[in-house]
Amino acid sequence: MGRKPTKNLHLPPGMRARVQKSGKIYYYFDQGGRPRTEIPLGGDYILALQEYVKKQEIIGPGAGAKFGDVIAKYEAEVLHTHGAKTIQTNKSDLKHLKAFFADAPLSQVRPMHIKQFLTKHADKPTTANRCKRLFSALWNRARGWGYTDAENPCTGIMGHELEKREVYITDAVFHAVRAHASAQLVDALDLAYLTGQRPGDTTEMHEDHIDGEWLLVEQGKTGKRLRMMITGELAELLARIAARKVGCKESSGYLLVNASGRRMTRDALRYQYEKARGLAANGNPELSEAIKKMWFYDLRAKAADDSADERGEQAASDLLGHDSVKTTRRHYLRRGKIVPPTK
Known part of the structure; x- marks a missing residue:
């Protein structure tokens, strides 16, 4: 060229x-x-x-x-x-x-x-x-x-065929990693799982996004807006985060903060997660291989699967902010559909 x-x-x-x-x-x-x-x-x-x-x-x-x-x-x-x-x-x-x-x-x-x-x-x-x-x-x-009138040369050219990621994070694996996490990482793990949002979006969540009974979410990748109900375990988590931040030396409006109270960066989140995952793998030999395969991002898929099992695929799609259930099914639902036997 x-x-x-x-x-x-x-x-x-x-x-x-x-x-x-x-x-x-x-x-x-x-x-x-x-x-x-x-x-x-x-x-x-x-x-x-x-x-x-x-x-x-x-x-x-x-x-x-x-x-x-x-x-x-x-x-x-x-x-x-x-x-x-x-x-x-x-x-x-x-x-x-x-x-x-x-x-x-x-x-x-x-x-x-x-x-x-x-x-x-x-x-x-x-x-x-x-x-x-x-x-x-x-x-x-x-x-x-106006730089060119030519047809797009990508038309008709297929990209590489990629294998779909099939890893489902079991409760045992999740809790094994969680048990070796710092208090700050526990907050991050729980927030990612309960909201079903991408890691980058969880680090952007702020106290200003709490509007009465809603947690307002705007996804960085798509711009999709969600009003998430603050109920159940999510309500308990937000209360726990608020209580922990009171004892920090510094003050930040972001929900995820480090031990000092400053905003948790993505790099810090990655470091703490990899450290906890390594400790969990060493401390749980029977789960070691499954733990090593776990990505933080897999919590979004776990949230989708668990929501689909409890409330249906449409609920999972809504939680993830997808316009179509097909997108959720294609990329995030990894456990398979629940079906009854013949008899």
Whole structure:
């Protein structure tokens, strides 16, 4: 797909980074030609990207736009509108797309190149499939921006076939890990299970989200809003969290806090969880293999399965914030349907 740059791979085509004597980095737009002309874009990376996009506005269908130009416009104008987790994932995936497609003229990208990308990253099929979806989304935006009129090259190209995760967290496994968890992690485990929400959404839950008899949830991934009834064990958990926070040195409105009272970060949650899981595996040899297979994210599937068993699949779908029971059934229900025998 053309000659690949060897440094500053995060920059779109034609954008250069120059280190000044002071050590500060300034960015330039290389117009090419002889003699070479470079337009200063400033020392702020984000603002420089925005200026770069302005310089590229004249690019239209058939005018030599490259996929790197599309990425640059996306980074400057769209990326920041997403949730924090999506931004983090997109940035990681864009590195792969830049390395393979940045210098590729849109007029020359073909379905075979998408297949080549998937093949190159066959050792990480989940990442490869996610990158393909991002490429497809960017291509559709490029069509809307007038960068190309060509059909989406991802059309008809199948991603890697992935095995569905079938791990169901039994109560025994859950309580084994919970027994080795700190008080803060116990709160996090219980909150994730009782609400059925993603780990990132539980760390965002705040006292301000408690509105009388409701816990207001806005999912970071989809923007879906839920009003969760504060009853039963969830009510007990929220009361327990409030009581524990009273004794902390510092004050935070977030529901999940560390021992000092500061907000629990995702990294801290991951560290504490992996530590507790390791202790649980060592302390419960008969459950060791099952414990090692448990991911924190599996609590969302456990919440779905347990809710489906007690109140039906629609209740599980509602808890997870899905528009369709099919989504819940396809990705989260792992135990199988309860059925009576023939006689």
